[in-house]
Amino acid sequence: MEYKPQQLEKKWQENWRASRTFEVVEDPAKPKFYCLEMFAYPSGHAHVGHVRNYMIGDVVARMKRMRGFNVLHPFGWDAFGLPAENAAIKSNTHPETWTLENIAHMKGQLQRLGISYAWEREIATCLPEYYRWNQWLFIRMFEKRLAYRRKSTVNWCPSCQTVLANEQVVDGACWRCGTPVTTRELEQWFFRITAYADELLKSIDGLPEWPEKVLTMQRNWIGKSEGARVRFALAPGPDFIEVFTTRIDTIYGATFVLLAPEHELVERLAEASADPSAFRKQVQRFRSQDRAGRLTGEVEKEGFDTGRTAINPFTGQNVPVWIANFVLGEYGTGAVMGVPAHDERDYEFARKYNLPIQVVVRPEGGEAADPAGMTAAVSNDGVLVNSGPYDGMTSDAARAALTDEARRRGIGEGTVQYRLKDWGISRQRYWGTPIPMLYCDTCGIVPVPDEDLPVVLPKVASFGGRGDSPLAQIPEFVNATCPKCGGPARRETDTMDTFVDSSWYFFRFCDPGNDSAAFEPSKVGYWGPVDFYSGGVEHAILHLIYSRFFCRVFRDLGMVHIDEPFTRLLTQGMVLKDGNVMSKSKGNVVDPDDMIEKYGADALRLYVTFVAPPEKEIEWTDAGLEGSFRFLARVWRLVDSVLETVAGGGIPSPAGMTLDDAERALRRKTHDTIRRVTQDLDPRVHLNTAISAMMELVNELYQFCDRPGSVLTVRPDSSVMTGVVERKETVAVVKEAVEALVLMLSPFAPHMTEELWERMGHTDGISAAAWPAYDPDVARAEQVVVPVQVNGKVRARLTVPAGTSEDTLQQLALADPQVQAHVAGKQVRKVVVVNGGKLISIVVS
């Protein structure tokens, strides 16, 4: 029978659905395994990049199932978001229609791949059954003051017409569309992720199974720095400027103070200045400078003197107060002390504007620099000079002592500063979760009562972003009644950032149908945390830090008992075509359906897992896919040819039989392959080398069948073998090899192996079958070949019984005629037997 993947794939997909093969329930008797791939944005069409991600997860899920785990492997849709809205505007449909159609199409594509998803657990975040719990959680967070509203300067994407979180600004541009981000002053809802900053940072050390790269990115993003806040009195009083510094040890060298153009004191200083309008003009110019440039240092450092001075609380000196465009209003206190001798930026600034430079730190064991002759700031720690009572202290000691003095004098204190800021979640767009809040003139901000949830997203006809939320244009939505006083109230018309949806969906999968709670704690208690999570590295800080935050919020609500949501993270590489990311606009998208039609889903699955390690980027090639197809056809022919003999349960195991050399060699190869494949899949996920090992076994089986004197032959037309196999040993050995092969191949090529498994006489289905057992006694060779090197070159090979002692090996090596030919007339300096007999190295002079 020829290998025709299409029909049998259909057959088995139908069979899996009908018999609910991959649905699961909690079973305390079995070890659980929660295997998850990042759910999909329903953009319209799955491409082979998606396929690759889902295959990595599916191979792991199927393998774990066969190894006796109760495996939860669900899938769903990250279905809210701007593209739906934009597409709807363009094509004059509704975002919901667009989204649900896309989901239906993509679901079909994924099902044709034969992924072992528990489809009955499918969720879509745009449905009220789901987003209702976003609202529920929002209210809980509001109650715990983890959600709050304030006016602030926010990132604004002029193209998307909405606010962006800091995490969504990449190099000063919108993460979604690449438009340079501007700022706006808006009343916004925030999640207090900073309340967990320290915990999120510390527990990074508790994530040993995450890529180091992702952990580093998260550490940098949280950006903890320890330092001090110190107040410089403004002369004349009573105002003061509070600065944040990590280098209080250099404070005796602070010869000026710099304010961000956004600093709250700026307006008052302008007011009191000689020429307020010129002052304001300068400030305005700084504020309107390219934001990205200001943030990255591409915009030149500039500043101007406010004409005022402040008092350095340690030196007592009057120091000028300047406003500088490079000082960040959002970080620290929005004001810094200028220490030109020991900070490069301050140095540059002081040189430009001729501000005094005072050296207060010298290198340990070196001389203090001469301010006049300096060409650059010296920012290393050292020993203090010109610092009054602190002279001679190391920077470290001085930081402690100076902070202590500041605290005693009431002019400052040690603080910890984070770069991480609270997560702004308000979005002025339609296609998202309505924020369940009401504004009442008498009662203020009032949450929608739980029993009134969900606040359903009303159907509207127009959603053009115009800077305010489309929901604000619907009076029936906006006008509501205050649940507290019964008076008129206004509804919040912003929607939530879609990253809220994706920050807890993995919990919902544990109990997706629950209509009285986000999930039943006992169910997450059983399944959580996610044991294996795979997805793109682009979420290294966005989704992955928000999810870690939400997990802790649920924990503090008493609903989960874990700190971290994902035990192991694998960031898979992208699939490129012609060196580029696949995208519709580039016209280089490879549609999995086309590939399935040509070669079958199994070949596609095998290709994306074989071509490179999962973490690496790959370049799509049709030739590679064809190669994978060829391998599957080769396996098919092999099994098909020997099927009649190996089928049925009547043949005993080869263990205990008296085997000939070839049979023993094949058995050894079989068990060696089981060991290699098993290790490559678990705990490592080296899918490519696991497949290589199976290919070797297949090659070996072909050789075995073709060996001289064999009556087994794999026929090109895949007819049954010729002749009659009389040796039951031969049959038993081949059967063992073929069964192990088919089992281990099944996570990669489930359809074909199901078919073969059935034809081999099994009725239970291969996904219920047990992973083949590795027998180390079989894999161990009874004879080993030991290479003998003389001065680094292999000159002979000894064939000896396994376990020959090192002494004996040495003697045998030196007695070997070929070795002697190379040793003759020279002096043997050294003989080394490596790793108990893996190799012998002889050194002669």
Add this chain to the structure above:
RNA sequence: GCGAAAGUGGCGGAACUGGCAGACGCGCCGGACUUAGGAUCCGGUGGCCGAAAGGUCAUGGGGGUUCGAUUCCCCCCUUUCGCACCA
């Protein structure tokens, strides 16, 4: 600029704690079977010298440690990624 990772045949990639570099696949070459082969099976395939046996050079470049280095150390080059005025 700072930091991290990586650099292996024509290509994708192997090599687990230093131990026969190039597994496995693609491509290419040859053979068998064929009316035919873009099917299949078998064989070959890093460079150079050689008819062959064999020799010799080879894991970005240069040093070092070692009996032995793709693997460990130092310097340099290149690429990719991350951070990028965070005081």
